[in-house]
Amino acid sequence: MGPLGGLVVADFSRVLAGPYLTMLLGDLGADVIKVERPDGGDDARHWGPPWDAEGRSTYFLSVNRNKRSLVLDLGEEADRTVARRLVARADVVVENFRPGTMERLGLGYEQLSRLHPRIVYCSISGFGAGEGRSLPGYDLLVQAVGGLMSVTGPAPDSPTKAGVALVDVLTGLHGAVAVLAALRERDRSGRGQLISLNLLSTLLSSLVNQASSVVMAGVVPEPMGNRHPSVAPYELLETMDRPLALAVGNDRQFRALCAALEREDLAADPRFATNPARVSNRDQLRRELETALGRRPAAEWVPVLSERGIPCGPVNNVQEALALAEGYGLGPVVQLPRAGSAPDRAVADPIVLSRTPVTYRRAAPGLGEHSEELRDWLSSLPG
16 A cells, blocks of 8 residues: 555646646545546646657656546536545645645635645745745746856856756655655644745755855855865766766775775875865876876776775766666566556666555546546545
């Protein structure tokens, strides 16, 4: 059943942040009912290429397993009544419409909590419900205005987004933590509450050391490519054939690196003997290290350095990364059952629980696939 077995989630969200949140709850056993509009459903259903062999968006499939799809036209009173019946049976509501939309539909937290005081209601927006309420919450926009692009990329004149919608994913993770915290508090008080999340605040918190450098030291960070602002060597370095990632986190590891490269003199050099010194002299250090690393291809350096406890590795593409995880026995790909069809393949949930593991009960649903059964269920319940 899973640790959240018996929990009902009414999911009014779409695209990524909300669906990622509700998929995590579904993986942990919750019954997630995805409410979609009749004219095409979740926008992400149409985001492609790439498409799978059946023409489905791989983007949509990545965040919508373990859910049932219910089509409702929230512009129609009859379907809003169905939505309210659903909420009355739910433990959790998740929505990411623009602020004010759910209230206009009669489905806002204050309206629903009067009917259902135990409801945990998670509302996700791009920039909050104040002055930024009218701004669309697209990940690219938030990465730009929220500072992430300013510290990503090779140089200040080349702002670069992360290669995945990172802010949406981080917001979904924060949302899942908040929902579980609110449910735990409900166990004590018997009362639900409103959770408000926005992408901009999530990003600012997730900038961690980069944001704290401004708040605590008045230092505005700039992009450094693959380098680290506070640690060296912590970057990509060239070998004979391809770049090698080296993450040397302390002086002991640096001495081990120098020994492996047969350059013990570098560890004794005052310019490089301590991490602050290496950060101050990172350009000179890079030249010395790349000269030594250039004697061998990356594949030969990895075992040599790893045996000495030096964190290192090649730059893999995603296919190679999945193969690496498979080689480590991590089981990165799972099978999702589909009624009357071959199973779907999906990337595994990373959470491992010893007694109540995550489960993979359903592939991502077709639009309205469960509408009939869900409407029958809701109409059969009293109230």
